[in-house]
Amino acid sequence: MRPYIREKKSFTFDEVPENTCFEAGYLTTVNSGWRSIRPAVNSEKCVGCEQCYLYCPDGVIAINDGKAVIDYDFCKGCGICAKICRIGAIEMEAERK
Amino acid sequence: MKKFLSGNEAFAEGIRLARPQVISAYPITPQTIVVERLSEMVEDGSLNAEYVHVESEHSALSCAIGASAAGARAFTATSSQGLLYMAECLYYAAGGRFPIVMMNADRSTALPWNIYGDQRDSLSQLDSGWIQAYAENAQEALDLALMSYRIAENKEVSTPFMANLDGFVLTHTYETVDIPDREQADRFLPPYETDNRIDFENPKNMAFSAGPDTNYIFKYKEHEGILAAKKAIIDTEKEFAEIFGRKYTGLTENYRTDDAEYIIVTLGSIAGLCRETADKLRENDIKAGVVRIRYMRPFPNEEISDVLRNARAYAVLEKDISFGNEGTVFTNVNSALKKTGLNVKGYNYIGGLGGRNISAADIEKIYTDIAKGTESVNFIGIGGEDNGK
Amino acid sequence: MANKVAESISREEFFYGHKACAGCGGSLAVRAALKVLGPNAVSVLPAGCMSAVGFNFPQLCFSNNSIISTFAGTASMLTGVEAGLRARGYKDFTAVGFAGDGGTADIGIQALSGAIDRNDNIIYICYDNEAYMNTGIQKSGLTPFGAKTTTTPAGKNIHGNIRPKKNMFEIAAAHDIPYAATASVGYIYDFIQKVQKASQIQGTKYIHVIAPCPTGWGVAPDETVEIAKEVVDCGLWYLAEYENGGFKLNHKPKEFTSVESYLKKQGRFRHLTDEDIQVITASRDKKWEFISKNFVI
Numbered sequence: 034m035r036p037y038i039r040e041k042k043s044f045t046f047d048e049v050p051e052n053t054c055f056e057a058g059y060l061t062t063v064n065s066g067w068r069s070i071r072p073a074v075n076s077e078k079c080v081g082c083e084q085c086y087l088y089c090p091d092g093v094i095a096i097n098d099g100k101a102v103i104d105y106d107f108c109k110g111c112g113i114c115a116k117i118c119r120i121g122a123i124e125m126e127a128e129r130k
Numbered sequence: 131m132k133k134f135l136s137g138n139e140a141f142a143e144g145i146r147l148a149r150p151q152v153i154s155a156y157p158i159t160p161q162t163i164v165v166e167r168l169s170e171m172v173e174d175g176s177l178n179a180e181y182v183h184v185e186s187e188h189s190a191l192s193c194a195i196g197a198s199a200a201g202a203r204a205f206t207a208t209s210s211q212g213l214l215y216m217a218e219c220l221y222y223a224a225g226g227r228f229p230i231v232m233m234n235a236d237r238s239t240a241l242p243w244n245i246y247g248d249q250r251d252s253l254s255q256l257d258s259g260w261i262q263a264y265a266e267n268a269q270e271a272l273d274l275a276l277m278s279y280r281i282a283e284n285k286e287v288s289t290p291f292m293a294n295l296d297g298f299v300l301t302h303t304y305e306t307v308d309i310p311d312r313e314q315a316d317r318f319l320p321p322y323e324t325d326n327r328i329d330f331e332n333p334k335n336m337a338f339s340a341g342p343d344t345n346y347i348f349k350y351k352e353h354e355g356i357l358a359a360k361k362a363i364i365d366t367e368k369e370f371a372e373i374f375g376r377k378y379t380g381l382t383e384n385y386r387t388d389d390a391e392y393i394i395v396t397l398g399s400i401a402g403l404c405r406e407t408a409d410k411l412r413e414n415d416i417k418a419g420v421v422r423i424r425y426m427r428p429f430p431n432e433e434i435s436d437v438l439r440n441a442r443a444y445a446v447l448e449k450d451i452s453f454g455n456e457g458t459v460f461t462n463v464n465s466a467l468k469k470t471g472l473n474v475k476g477y478n479y480i481g482g483l484g485g486r487n488i489s490a491a492d493i494e495k496i497y498t499d500i501a502k503g504t505e506s507v508n509f510i511g512i513g514g515e516d517n518g519k
Numbered sequence: 520m521a522n523k524v525a526e527s528i529s530r531e532e533f534f535y536g537h538k539a540c541a542g543c544g545g546s547l548a549v550r551a552a553l554k555v556l557g558p559n560a561v562s563v564l565p566a567g568c569m570s571a572v573g574f575n576f577p578q579l580c581f582s583n584n585s586i587i588s589t590f591a592g593t594a595s596m597l598t599g600v601e602a603g604l605r606a607r608g609y610k611d612f613t614a615v616g617f618a619g620d621g622g623t624a625d626i627g628i629q630a631l632s633g634a635i636d637r638n639d640n641i642i643y644i645c646y647d648n649e650a651y652m653n654t655g656i657q658k659s660g661l662t663p664f665g666a667k668t669t670t671t672p673a674g675k676n677i678h679g680n681i682r683p684k685k686n687m688f689e690i691a692a693a694h695d696i697p698y699a700a701t702a703s704v705g706y707i708y709d710f711i712q713k714v715q716k717a718s719q720i721q722g723t724k725y726i727h728v729i730a731p732c733p734t735g736w737g738v739a740p741d742e743t744v745e746i747a748k749e750v751v752d753c754g755l756w757y758l759a760e761y762e763n764g765g766f767k768l769n770h771k772p773k774e775f776t777s778v779e780s781y782l783k784k785q786g787r788f789r790h791l792t793d794e795d796i797q798v799i800t801a802s803r804d805k806k807w808e809f810i811s812k813n814f815v816i
Contacts, residue, residue: 035532036582044577049347051355052227052288052326053340057333058582060536067541083522087707088744090539090547092532096525107535111542111733112741125741151606152599180602184595185633192592192630196563196599199586202606204599218589328561328584328604330612335579336586344576 035092036060038106064091068110070125074101078122085114085123131309137300138163140268140307141207141233141293144275146177147315150205150231151322152197154182154190158212159245160297161235165207179205187212191219191232198228199336201327203279206230209297210237210251217255223290224259225352226337227326229282230290232260233275236398236449237297238484246485247297248449249398253426253458259352260292261359262426264397266383268305271295273376276315280366283322286358296399296449298485310374318373360428381430383422386412387437390419392497395434395463396447397423400488404447407493418497423459434466443475443500447493449482456480456507475503481510524708527715528554537580538572542740544704544730544747545569545646549617551707552644552726555714558583559612561604563597565627566590567619568653568732569646591626593618594634597641613642613718620647620661623727624685628660631725635694638722642714645687645725648732656735660685663755664802665795666787668735673790683802688727692761697722699761703729705747709758709769729756737786746784753781754803759814766814778803 036058081099093104094114101114101123115123135143142164145153153172155165171177180197184190187208194204208216213234223230234252238244252262261282265271274293282291295301310318328334340348360381367378385405387393394404401422408418421437421444423430438444446460455461460478467474477500481488492510499508533553539546545568553560562585564570570587573580588596593616601614618627623645631643650668651657657670664683667673671680691699698720702710710728717724731747733740750756754775760767778800782788791799810816 034582036535036580038536039577042577044344046347049344049351051351053225053338053348053576054326054334054336055338055576055579057335057579057584058533058535059335059577059579061578062536064536064538083525087522087525087551087711088547088704090541090543090550090743091537092535092550095530109541109740111743112739113542113744116741117744152602154595154599154602180606182598182602183637184598185629185636188589188591189595189598189630189633192589192595193599193602195592196586196588196596196601197603197606198599199596200561200600200603200607202603204603219592222589328586328600330559330584330609333558333582333584335574335581336584338574338576338579338587339571340576 063106068128070110071128072114072123073126075122076100084117088117135307136302136304137268137271137295140272141275142167143309144272146171148279151202152180152204154184154193155206156187156190158209160301161207161209187216191216194230195223203322204230207233209235213251220258227288231278232292234294235297235301236294244484247299248483250450252294253450260290262292264294266401268307277366281362284362287362289356300399356428381425382433385420387419391417391442393419393441393444394447395421431466435470438474445477445479445496445500447479451480478507529557533583540734542733542743544743547704548646548728548730552714556613561614563588563616565593565618565622567622571653593627594630598634598639615642617644621651621659624660624687635696635723642717642724645727646730648730650735652732652735665791691725699725701727701759703747703751749781752776753778768814768816
């Protein structure tokens, strides 16, 4: 479970809350547009050690079936994962526009 | 039960009956007695609350906001410099719609330093979004303490409440006060329930930012909330009268105004002397009346214009000045009349700053001066040889 | 290949979709700590980077209960939240604050001192990126000697900031706080363990975590973790704890790496002269002399 993108993105007068209290983890925009480079996981090499998962500032890496999987909606392409990976299983590639 | 209590003590009794769950306060003269009494009540077990010894007024209100965000009923108290020191948090509490109650012992603001009563502290914060009530005596102070939570926590209102007591004149003066009984108080004021809180079943993000598209809407709704307090005050007082037998009169309290030609509009404890003076003048066929403003926010625009409608002249007597202009209460009262197109002649009397005495003779002179016509803004006794002694 | 640390913390993400700069060390600290504390953490964040990037209605990036405090009011609001929830009968929650270096060592130090003095049951985490980054890299009380910021420009006359960092860790310890620790996002395992430990201790807990800001430090976004590790390895920062009245060093580098190399990698220190670097190295050695005398190693 993590905050996720909601359908409803804009709020009319009546829908704006009466107070500054609203549902936690309510996302309306992604961060994918920030990237100029993107991490690519080489599943052959990845051993699922979870270093990249632990060090990702955006929490966009999950380990699925023992391999790192990236949520490209929210990855900003900082490159920490590629640098932290001791076995070179993640490489930064030019962002495909 | 009747007891001989000071204004501060009476207010503390009212707060005990209101059962706040978190109290955070920092001592400042002349507020100290109220927090001393409350800490004694926590010690002796007659009040089941967390008493937090904060290290400043800013933290006092910040802590109260945190407690309110947790869904708890919160109380704080301050005065003067302390109110100014927590000013940032005043706006924060109002914007977050946290129905915190605060007692403010109205006191002069430095410089020069002075511990005595005037109303420049609270009146400087009229725009902070808090309901502002001004008590006249210890009984009203106690009753306000109990009513304040009902009004602030009303779902339509959800606005913090500042109860103002004139420093020393009210906070330290002893009167016989009737203390409501516990069962009746509990019947009058149920526990605080709100959705504006931390919720482990449905987690919340609170006190967030809002950009230009919605910020304005939040602010508009904040305004609607404090305006809704007008009805909540009337309804609460009605129910209060039914249970406790004491009647209050909403945002203003009028005295002999029905046929009055000359009316003093004022707030706080000086109103008593104004009423006595009006009685005396009426013996000399001067039709004098008094309007005591009980609530400065929400402001009693309609009540003020209705009561002044048929007067020949009115004077606004206040312990305040907005430097470079005039007394703030005067500005507000004039605005109320202007909005209804009334053109009653009005005068401003500024006095009592730094606790300087306002005498019966001063008040009598206000009535006689406005009957003749005088300066628009007048300073009671300034330049006089006796310096207010 | 099981990672024991990863297994020991929540798989959920509690700080997600935020608008922090790429490679933000502060967001890594907040994310990791919340994964330790879990869904019943109530976070309080003052005005600053993490609240600015995480709380813009309707984009609200914390999935746990979270609230922004006034800039000076992180600790006092934590106190209120903790007291309020306790008064309402809740027991199973953690009130945790995340404030930056300015919010902690400058404007928030009074409220923090008050909370420690009362021994309120809260965790206060200072994510230290060594300047007011949210407002555009101005000097704070935790900006190190020699750092160039937008208010401590490096010119011919003055070479950036002329004062060393305040020692918030020892200031917290001087209150005889139940638990205080230093950490770095470069040593995330150590940080995670310290948050775990703090969550088991009654009373006030203070954790000071170095959290590099690539934007303000003048390093590439992918260097955050390395530079946060290097500051420890070269001895300009240290990993330690204060508990039961005593200091303990958690990690002693066998040999310090080069201070000069650490400094010269960063835009904010690039102007420093050999003499400046000597001053910094000498102050490091003095600090370690103190540590060797006063800390259990």
